[in-house]
Amino acid sequence: MRKALLFLLILPVLVFGQQKFQISGVQVLKSGNPLQNPWVGGLNNPVFSKIDLNQDGLMDLFVYDKAAWKALAFLNTGSAGHPSFTYAFQYDLTFPEELRDWAVIRDYNHDGVGDIFALTSNSDIMVFKGYRNGSNLSYTKIYEKLNYKYGSNGTDHIWTFSDNLPVMMDIDHDGDLDILASDIGGGTTLNFYQNQAVENGMSPDSLVFIDASGCWGHFIENSNDCGVTLAYCKTGAPGPQQGGGGARHQGGAVEGFYYRPSTHLVSLLLADIYCNTLKFLENTGDTTDAVITYADSIFPRYDRPVNLPLFPAAFSLDADNDGYDDLLISPFASNAYQPGQAEDIKVVQYYHNIGIDSIQKFHYLGDSMLTSGIVDVGTESHPVFFDYNGDGLMDIVIGNYGQFQTSGASKSSLSLYQNTGVDTMPKYELVTTDWSSLSAFNINGLYPAFGDMNGDGKIDMVVGDYTGHVSYFKNTSSTATVSYSSMTQQNWFNLGVGQNAAPFIYDVNGDGLPDLVIGSRGNNIQYYWNFGTVSTPLFSRDSVNAFFGGIKVYDYHIGTVPGYATPVIARENNALVLYSGSQRGMTFKYAIDPDSLRKGAFQLLDSNVLGSNPGLRSTVSIADINHDGHNDYLSGNIRGGMTLFSDVHWGPGPINAVNDPAPLDQMGMEVFPNPAKDKIICRLTDDHSRLTEVHLYNMLGAMVSVPVSGDGAQMLTLSVGDVAAGVYMLQAANDRGQIFKHKVIILK
Numbered sequence: 001m002r003k004a005l006l007f008l009l010i011l012p013v014l015v016f017g018q019q020k021f022q023i024s025g026v027q028v029l030k031s032g033n034p035l036q037n038p039w040v041g042g043l044n045n046p047v048f049s050k051i052d053l054n055q056d057g058l059m060d061l062f063v064y065d066k067a068a069w070k071a072l073a074f075l076n077t078g079s080a081g082h083p084s085f086t087y088a089f090q091y092d093l094t095f096p097e098e099l100r101d102w103a104v105i106r107d108y109n110h111d112g113v114g115d116i117f118a119l120t121s122n123s124d125i126m127v128f129k130g131y132r133n134g135s136n137l138s139y140t141k142i143y144e145k146l147n148y149k150y151g152s153n154g155t156d157h158i159w160t161f162s163d164n165l166p167v168m169m170d171i172d173h174d175g176d177l178d179i180l181a182s183d184i185g186g187g188t189t190l191n192f193y194q195n196q197a198v199e200n201g202m203s204p205d206s207l208v209f210i211d212a213s214g215c216w217g218h219f220i221e222n223s224n225d226c227g228v229t230l231a232y233c234k235t236g237a238p239g240p241q242q243g244g245g246g247a248r249h250q251g252g253a254v255e256g257f258y259y260r261p262s263t264h265l266v267s268l269l270l271a272d273i274y275c276n277t278l279k280f281l282e283n284t285g286d287t288t289d290a291v292i293t294y295a296d297s298i299f300p301r302y303d304r305p306v307n308l309p310l311f312p313a314a315f316s317l318d319a320d321n322d323g324y325d326d327l328l329i330s331p332f333a334s335n336a337y338q339p340g341q342a343e344d345i346k347v348v349q350y351y352h353n354i355g356i357d358s359i360q361k362f363h364y365l366g367d368s369m370l371t372s373g374i375v376d377v378g379t380e381s382h383p384v385f386f387d388y389n390g391d392g393l394m395d396i397v398i399g400n401y402g403q404f405q406t407s408g409a410s411k412s413s414l415s416l417y418q419n420t421g422v423d424t425m426p427k428y429e430l431v432t433t434d435w436s437s438l439s440a441f442n443i444n445g446l447y448p449a450f451g452d453m454n455g456d457g458k459i460d461m462v463v464g465d466y467t468g469h470v471s472y473f474k475n476t477s478s479t480a481t482v483s484y485s486s487m488t489q490q491n492w493f494n495l496g497v498g499q500n501a502a503p504f505i506y507d508v509n510g511d512g513l514p515d516l517v518i519g520s521r522g523n524n525i526q527y528y529w530n531f532g533t534v535s536t537p538l539f540s541r542d543s544v545n546a547f548f549g550g551i552k553v554y555d556y557h558i559g560t561v562p563g564y565a566t567p568v569i570a571r572e573n574n575a576l577v578l579y580s581g582s583q584r585g586m587t588f589k590y591a592i593d594p595d596s597l598r599k600g601a602f603q604l605l606d607s608n609v610l611g612s613n614p615g616l617r618s619t620v621s622i623a624d625i626n627h628d629g630h631n632d633y634l635s636g637n638i639r640g641g642m643t644l645f646s647d648v649h650w651g652p653g654p655i656n657a658v659n660d661p662a663p664l665d666q667m668g669m670e671v672f673p674n675p676a677k678d679k680i681i682c683r684l685t686d687d688h689s690r691l692t693e694v695h696l697y698n699m700l701g702a703m704v705s706v707p708v709s710g711d712g713a714q715m716l717t718l719s720v721g722d723v724a725a726g727v728y729m730l731q732a733a734n735d736r737g738q739i740f741k742h743k744v745i746i747l748k
Helices: 002-014 089-094 435-441
Strands: 021-023 028-030 046-051 060-065 070-076 085-087 103-106 115-119 125-133 136-143 147-150 154-157 167-169 178-182 190-195 209-213 219-221 228-230 252-257 267-272 278-283 292-296 312-317 326-331 349-353 362-364 379-386 395-402 415-419 428-432 447-451 460-464 470-473 502-506 515-519 526-528 566-572 575-581 588-591 603-606 621-623 632-636 642-646 669-672 679-684 691-698 708-710 715-719 726-734 739-746
Touching (some): 046 103, 046 312, 046 326, 060 103, 089 136, 103 167, 136 739, 167 252, 252 312, 267 312, 379 621, 379 632, 395 447, 460 502, 502 566, 515 566, 566 621, 669 739, 679 691, 691 715
Parallel strands (some): 028 428, 147 209, 447 502
Antiparallel strands (some): 021 642, 046 060, 060 070, 103 115, 115 125, 125 136, 147 154, 167 178, 326 349, 379 395, 415 428, 447 460, 502 515, 515 526, 621 632, 679 715, 691 726, 708 715, 726 739
């Protein structure tokens, strides 16, 4: 009986917790003009693909941000000659959660639904087949990895890496999708993996490759500059046979396109990891034997050549609906691995196709497409709600790791967005991108926190930084508007948490003194209790609980990695709770045990509070910005922007309860028992379809391996006796392509 009562008490928090809604209709202005897509969350290393999301005949955008591991959807709202794309967050949860590093859309089976080709953690290419059920779009993984055959019996997988983007298109013009990928030995030549589906009379869903050539196009990338050497290997040979160049490095993004469309010959735009320029390689061979005979290492030489730090990748699509494919150029070197190495705000260069039917030619039209309508402060954003002018309306202060500078060092600052709306509907307007002139201190990773630290009734500021230290700024204003005219003390009390200090100010122990709770790059949160007085705070390393609540926000899904905890404490239902962002992007929620402040562990209430992942290195700030009595959540991430969520839907914009994956079809399949202990049974209610697969995922999106048995028709059984207690997502598919998703509980 006690176990049953405990379950009833916990279940509403773990399973039926309040849904979160993504809010997109709150206006944000810059220089008096409203931004088109302010709440996208920023862009850092976007990879572009075309897809018709809403089946209106216009090609929309699938954007996968390589730095953030985040898939985004933009609807095409433009007209012929006038490109315009509007963020459509309601599609984001359609895309698979396990995407990482890069992902592109290709309709390989020609069914009119874009499929996803993506990198795996093992340097393979996995494939998700796209399905439509009415207006709903869904994806199911059909290839864990793509293999190829060589010789008489040899097989291997098609290798690629996070900094290698292959060509995936019909190379030999026979109707099926082929692959050109950099040679794994040195990344200097291209391997041609020819799809044999058409040759073998197989269905369009087949991806059956052979190693047709180890030196496609007969060229090699130079090892000591950004050029290429032509006529490198013999025609028809399986690999390089003559010439030179030497092994160099992995790192090349290749885009194939029809430079002379009437010939059906694939030419290339080739990016190199150490170069700011783009290479054009013209193929003048034929569909069976490609031969690169012309190379331009500063493409387009006839216009404004591409020059984008670092590693510019090209993506071909019709951006302005005129029937001709344009080029979007973005940096492929991820700032997630080395912050500050690549451009992180003006990350989309637009080259309009001004050619005619016989040849493709491109003209530079600027670097403002998409990015000009997005709030973006560079690499990493740390947005915090704060009423800076005391008018009762919550403003927003955004810190960052930094903004890319051509000089090499990122410049970190605070941006201020003032709430100029009304109580029931906020509106934000950019005031400055260098609030309080903090950029002058040349400190990266600025993370602000606000509270009255000296008892004078004025709100002071504490700022964490990349080095793991915090600095103190006393509010010297004589009005309601705060003023931090100078830094009061750098490296305040010499507190240090390793790297990436993310402070929050709260009287945790209820003694009337503001304490510091500081997240970090490490796998823990540190709690410094204030043992000074109301007017004179006092902290020291001796006052720290270095593993506050035993909180761990690193992700087992991708191994033990830095946590990047970003704590926020709030009082809800007369109890303290702690929220935290994380490296993987999930927002966690813990119940603070007042008896475990010095040691012990807090109970994990939710490992995905927002129901949506804004991207790597997420942050969270909480306030009631429209005064409706419900929490609103402001989230930053490595992409440099911000996203807005709420406990309830409010304001203009589409309704999307982000805790419910879309599409979520629970009517066509029964799942029982739920809660379960030893087994879970999935049974279709439609007598005319068959279950083809079923998988179990934890709340971090990682697949949980469990035995599956059954007749393979209308019922399958999962054996979950060895699975830990918790909340899981069950996903199944039938032979009609329908996807079924259910939340399930496993008890012990």
